[in-house]
Amino acid sequence: MNLRASTAGVTACAVIGLVAPHAVAKGPDEPPADVQQPGLALRPGGWSYFADPRAMRYAGADHAAWATMDGRIQIAKLSGKAVRVDTLADGLKPDDHSSPALALLPGGPLAAFWSPHLPQKRSGTDAMYYRVRVHGSWGRRHKIATNSRGQFGYAYPNPVRVGRRLMLFWRGGNYQPTYSATRNGRTWSDARTLLTGPQIGTKHPNRRERPYVKYYGDRGIVHVAYNEAHPSRRATSLFYVRMRGSRIVDADNVLIGHRPLRWDQGSEIYSGDEGSAWVMDVAATTEGSPVIVYIREKGRRAVQYRYVTWKDGAWQDRAICTSERLRRNGSYPGGLTIDHRDPRIVYVSRKVDSRFEIEAWATADSGETWAREPLTTKSETDSIRPTSALGGSTVLWMSGTYAHYTRFHTRIVMAEARARAEKRRTRRKRAAHGDHAGRAQRPGRRGD
Secondary structure, three states: OOOOOOHHHHHHHHHHHOOOOOOOOOOOOOOOOOOOOOOEEEEEOEOOOOOOOOEEEEOOEEEEEEEOOOOOEEEEEEEOOEEEEEEEEOOOOOOHHHOOEEEEOOOOOEEEEEOOOOOHHHOOOOOEEEEEEEOOEEOOOEEEOOOOOOOOOOEEEEEEEEOOEEEEEEEOOOOOEEEEEEOOOOOOOOOEEOEEOOEOOOOOOOOEOOOEEEEEEEOOEEEEEEEOOOOOOOOOOEEEEEEEOOEEEOOOOOEEEOOOEEHHHOEEEEOOOOOOEEEEEEEEOOOOOEEEEEEEEEOOOEEEEEEEEEEOOEEEEEEEEEEEOOOOOOOOOOOEEEOOOOOOEEEEEEEEOOEEEEEEEEOOOOOOOOEEEEOOOOOOOEEEEEEEOEOOOEEEEEEEEEEEOOEEEEEEEEEEHHHHHHHHHHHHHHHHOOOOHHHHHOOOOOOO
């Protein structure tokens, strides 16, 4: 995708310089001494698109969590170059749907939530679990005993801080978005259904499609973006609502309805008439306006990544770039996510040549023009499903071979984007003041 030259595009380049690390291709030209390779491989593991936050800042360090192919739930503490990995659970089946999500409980301690993604026939034997980090170690396993009625168990934990409460969203026993809340981290309110998907046929009125949802909490508001079903099941649209206490409102804070909300009562962003939508992330600007990224199917092999903002009472829905799917006949994209510290920046997994690479894309004009910078180049394997640490400086992704949600031979890779960007800013300032000596002495810089 060629970037259009404009004042906004130049500004976007400046925006991206605040975040993106200097990615260097492997080859005979080695990087300058003060530029690190773009990623540090942590451990084997993987995660789904729909359990978040996968990483967050806590007690001066970034933390990231994942599931492994040998059935473990793990979490890493990332302190500079030091990485500590703890195992929170083991004995699970290999399944990236079991990947955990992180949150701060009321009062401050870090908690990790996960649920085994079990077959339907074993319904009733699964649960939503969590453990809490206290005084540097992980406490005993707790269970959330409430759920919506149904046979489908639990999936996709999404904890969100809302004032003094922690709200935990998940896909519940009825296959619909469900939530509970706690004020003390020990007792939880009865599970409630947030919204319901379209009915499946007429024979069984309680059978409904499963919506896919992303959540983000900001200043007492829960931003909710969703599509009403799996894109392989029907042509899917994109919707948005926000929760303000017990009220469900649109982007202008106009009351929409009460829970459980029918899927088509939300504020429609995209109707699905040009390819099914699949939501990837939601965030908010400093003014509290929603920002959403999603994919739109473009035929059987490609997807288009898109960026949505709300301005002057209307949705602005603009393209970022297009990429092939992970597999020719599959439905999964490489994925994209928003930098929640600066939602003008998104991290994209896009196929470049023969591999999926991670790139940072930035806009200064709500997605009308874009600048990009690679975080990985000429990779030996695919780099997919990026995420950024909530409130932190780390960008993470999966690197390896991904065949299926039960067959992922991948590692978690991280890049400390902001720390490296600071080094780049320092070099640029020196160059602007005529200090070229250090730069001239560095070997291997292209163009020297």
